Amino acid sequence: MIRISHLRMSYRSAGERVAAARDVSIDIKQGQFYTLLGPSGCGKTTTLRCVAGLEEPDEGEIEVGGDLVYSSTRGAWTPPYKRNIGMVFQSYAIWPHMSVFENVAFPLVNGEEKLAREDIRKRVLAALALVKLEAYVDRPAPYLSGGQQQRLALARALVAEPRVLLLDEPLSNLDAKLREEMRVELRELVKRLNVTTLFVTHEQLEALTMSDVVAVMRDGKIIQEGTPHEIYSHPNSAFVAEFIGRTNLIPGMVPQGASAGAEIVVETNMGPVIAQAVSAFAPGEAVFLAIRPEDVEVSRMNGATSSNVFDAQVERLLFLGEAVDSFVRIGGQSFQMRMHPSAAPSFGDSIRVHLPRARCLALSSQ
Numbered sequence: 001m002i003r004i005s006h007l008r009m010s011y012r013s014a015g016e017r018v019a020a021a022r023d024v025s026i027d028i029k030q031g032q033f034y035t036l037l038g039p040s041g042c043g044k045t046t047t048l049r050c051v052a053g054l055e056e057p058d059e060g061e062i063e064v065g066g067d068l069v070y071s072s073t074r075g076a077w078t079p080p081y082k083r084n085i086g087m088v089f090q091s092y093a094i095w096p097h098m099s100v101f102e103n104v105a106f107p108l109v110n111g112e113e114k115l116a117r118e119d120i121r122k123r124v125l126a127a128l129a130l131v132k133l134e135a136y137v138d139r140p141a142p143y144l145s146g147g148q149q150q151r152l153a154l155a156r157a158l159v160a161e162p163r164v165l166l167l168d169e170p171l172s173n174l175d176a177k178l179r180e181e182m183r184v185e186l187r188e189l190v191k192r193l194n195v196t197t198l199f200v201t202h203e204q205l206e207a208l209t210m211s212d213v214v215a216v217m218r219d220g221k222i223i224q225e226g227t228p229h230e231i232y233s234h235p236n237s238a239f240v241a242e243f244i245g246r247t248n249l250i251p252g253m254v255p256q257g258a259s260a261g262a263e264i265v266v267e268t269n270m271g272p273v274i275a276q277a278v279s280a281f282a283p284g285e286a287v288f289l290a291i292r293p294e295d296v297e298v299s300r301m302n303g304a305t306s307s308n309v310f311d312a313q314v315e316r317l318l319f320l321g322e323a324v325d326s327f328v329r330i331g332g333q334s335f336q337m338r339m340h341p342s343a344a345p346s347f348g349d350s351i352r353v354h355l356p357r358a359r360c361l362a363l364s365s366q
Helices: 044-052 100-109 117-130 146-158 176-193 204-210 228-233 238-243
Strands: 002-013 016-028 033-037 059-064 067-071 085-088 164-168 196-201 213-218 221-226 248-254 263-268 271-277 285-291 309-319 324-330 333-339 350-354 361-364
Touching: 002 044, 016 044, 016 213, 016 221, 033 044, 033 176, 033 204, 044 059, 044 085, 044 164, 044 196, 085 146, 100 117, 100 146, 117 146, 146 176, 176 204, 196 204, 204 228, 213 228, 213 238, 221 228, 221 238, 238 248, 238 285, 238 361, 248 271, 248 333, 263 285, 324 350
Parallel strands: 033 196, 033 213, 085 164, 164 196, 271 361
Antiparallel strands: 002 016, 002 059, 059 067, 213 221, 248 263, 248 285, 263 271, 285 361, 309 324, 309 350, 324 333
């Protein structure tokens, strides 16, 4: 439904060209919820705006619904209003001088297709019903709450029945509880309508809970693409492991080389750890050992005969409600564990921790 091939886009800043998108290629299937995730300045919004036609790339091709809307080699360019795309901006871009009805009707009244007044009204009311705003049809738009304005922007994006929906961090202005509610509502709505969705965010929790596919971006490039579970459980680099949730990243070295997927010994300042090699490593190569806090276990095994078991001292506890983060020291290394409150150790306890081999990843230090 959306295909981007070898997209390149740069801006001029302080007299020089700055690359915002570097050879970006993605293929989004019909009905997929696809997320571009990354820190500020990684190129995710630039990529979205190129799909929308709000930016003209330097190179590459973009297809929407099988139609070629941009090609640098074939000289194709379709203006935004002819791409049949719905978009929700970070600021919502609600017209403050219009009512709820007038805001949603705007794309129909000003579109290329001329509709009868009654048809416009039916489609507007149907769009408002989708987002549960039909009771506010005559209310001035500025008098809506933040969550209601977000729904209004979504209704306006959907009323013209677009082929794809583009979302540019639409939840970032909401408070934490409302944001959690809207994550669920937005995901359920686009899935019910089977609308192909390209979503941009820097919030990893949004990406994990809402997406079918996540593409992690850095410095204008996609560095890993996969399902939320794949991205979280099998990061391909230290950057992805650290950006997606919390993780323990321990610098180390592999005395012997290994192929990707093999077990490997990582020498660290807390001792040797057996881990899974995410990529191939040469003997003596510097790596990072990665393990999620929730995968670290309190051990009752005999350390003399068990691998990946270490003595630890509890230095700090952080109560999170549903969990407790325990910060422990293993040799000269600080380490984080996440446990249920009923199983958490106490401050100052001496404990033994176990790092399951299957959960320990050896990642490239690059």
